[in-house]
Amino acid sequence: MRSERGMLIVLSGPSGSGKGTLVKSLLSRRDDTVLSVSVTTRAPRPGEEEGVHYFFRTREEVEAMIAEDSLLEYAQYNGNYYGTPEQPIRRWLEEGKNVLLEIEVQGAEKVMDHRSDLVSLFITIPSMKELERRLRDRGTETEEAMAGRLRVARQELSRAFRYDYVVLNDEVEKAVDRIQTIIDAEKMRYSRMENLILEVMEDAETD
Amino acid sequence: MRSERGMLIVLSGPSGSGKGTLVKSLLSRRDDTVLSVSVTTRAPRPGEEEGVHYFFRTREEVEAMIAEDSLLEYAQYNGNYYGTPEQPIRRWLEEGKNVLLEIEVQGAEKVMDHRSDLVSLFITIPSMKELERRLRDRGTETEEAMAGRLRVARQELSRAFRYDYVVLNDEVEKAVDRIQTIIDAEKMRYSRMENLILEVMEDAETD
Numbered sequence: 492m493r494s495e496r497g498m499l500i501v502l503s504g505p506s507g508s509g510k511g512t513l514v515k516s517l518l519s520r521r522d523d524t525v526l527s528v529s530v531t532t533r534a535p536r537p538g539e540e541e542g543v544h545y546f547f548r549t550r551e552e553v554e555a556m557i558a559e560d561s562l563l564e565y566a567q568y569n570g571n572y573y574g575t576p577e578q579p580i581r582r583w584l585e586e587g588k589n590v591l592l593e594i595e596v597q598g599a600e601k602v603m604d605h606r607s608d609l610v611s612l613f614i615t616i617p618s619m620k621e622l623e624r625r626l627r628d629r630g631t632e633t634e635e636a637m638a639g640r641l642r643v644a645r646q647e648l649s650r651a652f653r654y655d656y657v658v659l660n661d662e663v664e665k666a667v668d669r670i671q672t673i674i675d676a677e678k679m680r681y682s683r684m685e686n687l688i689l690e691v692m693e694d695a696e697t698d
Numbered sequence: 699m700r701s702e703r704g705m706l707i708v709l710s711g712p713s714g715s716g717k718g719t720l721v722k723s724l725l726s727r728r729d730d731t732v733l734s735v736s737v738t739t740r741a742p743r744p745g746e747e748e749g750v751h752y753f754f755r756t757r758e759e760v761e762a763m764i765a766e767d768s769l770l771e772y773a774q775y776n777g778n779y780y781g782t783p784e785q786p787i788r789r790w791l792e793e794g795k796n797v798l799l800e801i802e803v804q805g806a807e808k809v810m811d812h813r814s815d816l817v818s819l820f821i822t823i824p825s826m827k828e829l830e831r832r833l834r835d836r837g838t839e840t841e842e843a844m845a846g847r848l849r850v851a852r853q854e855l856s857r858a859f860r861y862d863y864v865v866l867n868d869e870v871e872k873a874v875d876r877i878q879t880i881i882d883a884e885k886m887r888y889s890r891m892e893n894l895i896l897e898v899m900e901d902a903e904t905d
Contacts, residue, residue, distance in 0.1 A: 618898055618901045649899065651891075656883070657894065672883050676883030679863045679864055680862065681858060687866065688864060691826060
C-alpha cells in the first residue's frame with residue numbers, strides 16, 4: 492500500500508475539559524501521532540525545552556513569521572505571542588504522521604476558517620457542575636474568577652457546532668478510546684483509501 | 699441524555715466482497731442495529747419468512763408502492779421486483795435503531811442520490827486475485843461468467859468515490875471491527891451530540 496499523508500487533528504474545548512491530559516495519554520498510545528509545538532515569545536520556564544514544549548523566539552522573529560504568513564494561527568496573551576508554525580506540520584503530514592493541534596476554542600476557529608483538510612474534535616465536560624468541581628479542586632480560583640470561567644466555558648460550548656465531532660470527557664481512558672475510534676474511522680474515509688481501491692483495480696490488469 | 703435517532707447505514711460493494719457475511723456478524727454483535735428487509739414479487743423459497751427475509755408482495759402491490767413513492771429504491775431482476783420500503787426504516791430510525799441497507803452498488807447510488815442523512819460504506823476485497831479465488835471456490839461459475847463478474851467488480855470499484863468510507867474485507871472479524879469503529883465514530887458527530895452539549899449548558903442555568 493502506498494504511504495498515506497497524515498491527518499491534521501484539531502482538539503479543542505473549554506478550559507477545564509481536560510484536553511492536555513487526553514493529548515498526553517493519546518500520544519503515549521499512538522506512535523503515528525505527534526503534537527504540534529507552538530512558537531512563543533515568552534521566556535522558557537525551568538525544565539522547558541526548545542522544540543519540545545515550545546519554539547522560543549524573539550518578538551521580531553514571531554512578527555516576521557506573521558508577516559510571511561507562516562503561522563496557522565496566533566494570538567497574544569499577557570503581552571506575549573503564541574502561534575502555530577505551519578512548516579513542521581506540513582513536514583509531519585507528508586511523513587504520514589497525524590498532527591494534533593491542542594488549542595483554545597478561539598484559536599481553533601481561526602485554524603478551521605483557513606483549512607478544510609482537518610478533523611476537528613470538541614472535548615466536552617459531562618456537566619457544568621463537574622467543571623465547577625474540577626476548578627474548585629484546583630483551589631486556585633476566586634469565586635469571581637470561577638464565575639468568569641464558567642461563563643466563558645458556556646460560551647465555548649455554544650461553539651461546538653463548528654466541530655466535526657464531540658468527545659465526552661467523563662473518564663480519561665474512555666475519552667481517549669473515543670478519540671482513537673474517531674482517528675481510526677477517519678483513516679477509512681474514501682479520500683484516505685483511494686490508493687487502496689486503485690491498487691485493487693490495477694492488480695486485475697496485470698492478470 | 700435525550701434519545702437519539704438511529705443512523706441509516708448503506709453497505710455496498712462488489713459481488714464477492716462478502717457484504718452478507720459482514721452484515722450477519724455485525725447484527726449478532728450490535729442490538730442497536732437492524733437490517734432493512736426488502737420487498738419482492740418473487741415467490742418465497744423454502745424456509746424464507748415474511749418480514750424476515752423479504753416482504754412478499756404481488757406485482758400490483760409493489761407497483762402501487764412505486765407509484766406512491768414509498769420505496770427508497772427498486773430494481774427488476776429476472777422479471778421480479780426488488781425494493782426497499784421506506785416506512786419501516788423511518789420507524790426504526792425514530793426508535794433510535796441504526797438501519798443497515800445491504801444493497802448492490804447500483805441500488806446504493808440511487809439511495810445516496812435521494813438521501814443525505816446516511817453513512818455509506820463501500821466494502822472492498824483485498825485484490826482482484828482474491829475475488830477470483832473466492833468466485834472459483836464457489837465452483838458455480840463458467841470461465842466466461844467469471845470474466846464477466848470480474849469486469850463488473852472492477853466497474854463497481856471505480857464507484858467507491860461515492861461512499862463516505864471504504865472498508866477492507868481481508869478477514870471477516872477485522873472487517874466487522876472496522877465497521878463498528880465507523881458506526882461508533884459517526885455517533886460522535888456534532889449533529890448526533892448536539893443534545894448532550896445543550897444538556898451540559900442547561901445544567902449550568904439551573905445552578
